[in-house]
Amino acid sequence: MPVTRMLQQVAGQMLGRLACGCWTAGQPLRFLGTSPRQIPADANFHCASFSGTDQPRVLITGGLGQLGVGLANFLRKRFGKDNVILSDIRKPPDHIFHSGPFIYSDILDYKNLREIVVNNRVTWLFHYSALLSAVGEANVSLARAVNITGLHNILDVAAEHNLRLFVPSTIGAFGPTSPRNPTPDLCVQRPRTIYGVSKVHAELMGEYYHYRYGLDFRCLRYPGIISADSQPGGGTTDYAVQIFHDALKNGKFECNLKPSTRLPMMYIDDCLRATLEVMEAPADSLSMRTYNVNAMSFTPEDLAQEVLKHVPEFQITYNVDSVRQAIADSWPMNFDDSNARKDWGWKHDFDLPELVTTMLNFHGSDTRVAQAN
Numbered sequence: 001m002p003v004t005r006m007l008q009q010v011a012g013q014m015l016g017r018l019a020c021g022c023w024t025a026g027q028p029l030r031f032l033g034t035s036p037r038q039i040p041a042d043a044n045f046h047c048a049s050f051s052g053t054d055q056p057r058v059l060i061t062g063g064l065g066q067l068g069v070g071l072a073n074f075l076r077k078r079f080g081k082d083n084v085i086l087s088d089i090r091k092p093p094d095h096i097f098h099s100g101p102f103i104y105s106d107i108l109d110y111k112n113l114r115e116i117v118v119n120n121r122v123t124w125l126f127h128y129s130a131l132l133s134a135v136g137e138a139n140v141s142l143a144r145a146v147n148i149t150g151l152h153n154i155l156d157v158a159a160e161h162n163l164r165l166f167v168p169s170t171i172g173a174f175g176p177t178s179p180r181n182p183t184p185d186l187c188v189q190r191p192r193t194i195y196g197v198s199k200v201h202a203e204l205m206g207e208y209y210h211y212r213y214g215l216d217f218r219c220l221r222y223p224g225i226i227s228a229d230s231q232p233g234g235g236t237t238d239y240a241v242q243i244f245h246d247a248l249k250n251g252k253f254e255c256n257l258k259p260s261t262r263l264p265m266m267y268i269d270d271c272l273r274a275t276l277e278v279m280e281a282p283a284d285s286l287s288m289r290t291y292n293v294n295a296m297s298f299t300p301e302d303l304a305q306e307v308l309k310h311v312p313e314f315q316i317t318y319n320v321d322s323v324r325q326a327i328a329d330s331w332p333m334n335f336d337d338s339n340a341r342k343d344w345g346w347k348h349d350f351d352l353p354e355l356v357t358t359m360l361n362f363h364g365s366d367t368r369v370a371q372a373n
């Protein structure tokens with residue numbers, strides 16, 4: 001069929017559906033026409049099907065960063081070790097390589113991505129590859145390639161192979177003109193970093209693919225994530241991870257944000273649980289496809305006070321990094337996540353005191369082991 005006629009037919013069908021009011025959120029639209037890379041919508045000969053009773057076959061991109069290894073461990077407990085494939089462009093350390101399937105995957109290489117999805121019969125994709133806020137500002141063209149072009153590859157492969165797709169967004173998807181205290185799900189989003197711009201783009205593209213092609217896209221806007229056994233990858237909230245390590249090792253910490261800089265934060269266990277919960281939520285419980293999730297909100301000063309309760313000799317000093325400070329000053333101070341709590345029952349476990357106790361216990365046992373050796 002000539003392309004123009006086909007397009008007219010598709011447009012006609014779409015208008016008909018809009019007119020009868022039956023184009024609703026969550027309704028698959030793949031029958032309308034071609035998928036994004038011109039694979040016929042009914043060409044499902046290579047689609048891995050996933051019925052409710054099967055275990056998903058999971059691929060995690062960018063899996064060697066701060067969050068990916070924790071996510072793989074968490075999902076492997078639930079779905080089985082061999083059902084969760086970790087991937088990255090970096091070489092994995094031995095203990096990660098031997099803990100479950102690991103493969104090389106560059107999200108900028110579309111054919112490689114498609115081969116991995118097909119050969120491994122992937123059904124769920126967690127897309128973690130990204131350049132974070134501070135490193136993104138230091139390398140805008142690479143951030144644009146990875147965070148935007150890479151995302152396009154992910155969306156296409158997910159739509160063509162009928163995957164359930166999780167893409168994390170961030171508090172960084174908001175900017176200085178957004179309401180900051182609290183920041184709701186739906187409001188002005190005019191971020192001033194390439195990271196934030198790319199994440200707003202990801203939210204909008206994912207939602208567009210959902211409505212246009214029926215892609216099962218799910219997205220959470222994470223706060224700054226605090227983890228004990230993995231290092232942050234170059235963000236604005238990194239200080240809240242490093243402080244614990246330095247407090248126990250040296251009894252002091254130099255903070256690169258001002259003492260009064262308030263940002264939303266979350267312990268990694270809550271983050272990973274939220275991610276699995278939104279992926280497992282019944283589609284009809286999701287009134288939106290992008291949700292804020294939150295746990296706590298604090299300043300470096302608040303965090304230092306809490307650390308002092310456990311490490312009485314602890315001292316914090318401030319040497320402000322102007323790039324990070326400007327970014328933090330444009331981000332939410334508090335996050336309104338009432339829609340996540342209402343729609344799919346989100347509830348965090350860790351507040352500031354539990355976070356500090358957990359982090360210090362982890363690093364304390366680490367330091368004791370190092371001293372004993």
Ligand SMILES: NC(=O)C1=CN([C@@H]2O[C@H](COP(=O)(O)OP(=O)(O)OC[C@H]3O[C@@H](n4cnc5c(N)ncnc54)[C@H](O)[C@@H]3O)[C@@H](O)[C@H]2O)C=CC1
Pocket residue numbers: 061062063064065066067068088089090105106107108127128129130131132146150168169170171221222223224225226231232233234235237
């Ligand atoms: N860590 C945090 O506080 C937050 C993280 N997020 C999001 O969660 C996701 C994971 O974050 P982190 O683990 O902290 O990031 P990270 O910066 O620690 O790790 C990102 C990973 O992406 C990989 N990567 C870079 N270019 C790639 C390419 N071309 N192909 C494949 N992989 C590539 C890197 O090698 C790295 O291992 C990101 O999308 C981030 O935006 C959102 C909000 C907060």
Ligand SMILES: CC(=O)[C@H](N)C(=O)O
Pocket residue numbers: 132133134170171172195222223224225234235236237238
């Ligand atoms: C909050 C984030 O997205 C990340 N940790 C960053 O600071 O860039």
